[in-house]
Amino acid sequence: MTLDDPAGTIDTQDMENIFGCVCDLNGVLRGKRIPTEQLDKVLEGTVRMPLSICGLDIWGEDIEGSVMVFETGDADGVCVPTGRGVVPISWTRKPTALIPLWMNEESGAPFLGDPRRALANVVDRYKSHGLTPVVATELEFYLIDPTDDTPAPPCSPVTGKRLTSDGALCLDELEHFDHFLNDVYDACRVQGIPADSAISENGAGQFEVNMRHLPDPLRAADDALLFKRLVRGIARKHGFAATFMAKPYGDRAGSGFHVHFSLVDQDGVNLFDNGGDDGTPMMLHAVAGLLETIQENALTFAPHENSFRRLLPGAHAPSNVAWGYENRT
Structure with a gap:
C-alpha cells in the first residue's frame, strides 16, 4: 500500500x-x-x-x-x-x-x-508563504483494568499482580507488557504510522509513544488519530482498556499530548535553527505568539473539564504561561 x-x-x-x-x-x-x-x-x-x-x-x-x-x-x-x-x-x-x-x-x-x-x-x-511545518507528536495513555466500575491499574501479564507504584522509564514494565506493545507496533507498521520510541511513564500502567517527524501536518494529525484508535482496539484484544484522557486518576500523573514542530522553507532550511542553542529570531517570534495567545487557545489545548484537572502546579503540566530551553516544568 x-x-x-x-x-x-x-x-x-x-x-x-x-x-x-x-x-x-x-x-x-x-x-x-x-x-x-x-x-x-x-x-x-x-x-x-x-x-x-x-x-x-x-x-x-x-x-x-x-x-x-x-x-x-x-x-x-x-x-x-x-x-x-x-x-x-x-x-x-x-x-x-x-x-x-x-x-x-x-x-x-x-x-x-x-x-x-x-x-x-x-x-x-x-x-x-513558501513554508512547511515539520511535525511530530508524543502521545501518553493509560492501560486500565476494565473489570471494575472505577478505573484501576492493570495487572501485570507476567506476575498477575496489579501495578501499584509509578514506573517512570521502568524497563520491567515495558517488558511485562511487551505482547501488547509488540501488537501496537505491528499494527502501526501495517497502517503506515511512524511510531518511534516507547517508554513507561510516571503513572502505573501509563505509557508514551513518540512519532517520527513528518513534513506534513495533516499526515501527522491523521497518524495521531489512528494511533489512538489502534491502541484502544489492541488493548481490548489483550483484556485491557486504554484511555488518553487528561486525568483518569486524581492521585496519579496526567496524560499529555505533545506536539513538536519546526518550519522549513522551500529549500528545506530549518528557519528556527541558527546553528546554536538560542534559535533564530523567527523562532523567538513564534514562541512569543504562543505566549500571547495561549490563554485564548486554552479551549483548544484543554477542551474539557477533565483537561483542567491535569493543570495543577507541581504536576509537570502547563499551569503557567511560560517557556524555557529544555524545561519540563
Whole structure:
C-alpha cells in the first residue's frame, strides 16, 4: 500500500465489512459500517453523513445552539476519501479496515466545520508563504483494568499482580507488557504510522509513544488519530482498556499530548535553527505568539473539564504561561 494509492495493495476479499469514518471536533472517528461490495462507493466519494457529526461534544451529543443542527435541517454532507487509502484493522474478530474521509458540502465545496478541513486551511496559509511545518507528536495513555466500575491499574501479564507504584522509564514494565506493545507496533507498521520510541511513564500502567517527524501536518494529525484508535482496539484484544484522557486518576500523573514542530522553507532550511542553542529570531517570534495567545487557545489545548484537572502546579503540566530551553516544568 502506498500513501497515494487509495485502494493500495490491501486484499479486501476476506473482509465482509469496512468502516467509512470522519473525524469530529474531539478527535473521535464517526462513520458507517459498510459491506465490502460497496467499497467503490466509498472510494468514489458518494457516502453521505450529517454535517453535524463533525461538531458533536465529547459525549457524542449535539452541542446546544449549534447552527449545524436545527437551523440547517441537520443536512447531509458528502464524504470523500482523504487519500490515506484502505487502513487495515487487526484487532477485530474478523478482518476489516477503515477508510478515512472528510466532508464536502452538497455543492462540492470543502465543509469548513470539518476539523481536518480547518487544519488544511492553516497548512495552505503556510504554503502561500513558501513554508512547511515539520511535525511530530508524543502521545501518553493509560492501560486500565476494565473489570471494575472505577478505573484501576492493570495487572501485570507476567506476575498477575496489579501495578501499584509509578514506573517512570521502568524497563520491567515495558517488558511485562511487551505482547501488547509488540501488537501496537505491528499494527502501526501495517497502517503506515511512524511510531518511534516507547517508554513507561510516571503513572502505573501509563505509557508514551513518540512519532517520527513528518513534513506534513495533516499526515501527522491523521497518524495521531489512528494511533489512538489502534491502541484502544489492541488493548481490548489483550483484556485491557486504554484511555488518553487528561486525568483518569486524581492521585496519579496526567496524560499529555505533545506536539513538536519546526518550519522549513522551500529549500528545506530549518528557519528556527541558527546553528546554536538560542534559535533564530523567527523562532523567538513564534514562541512569543504562543505566549500571547495561549490563554485564548486554552479551549483548544484543554477542551474539557477533565483537561483542567491535569493543570495543577507541581504536576509537570502547563499551569503557567511560560517557556524555557529544555524545561519540563
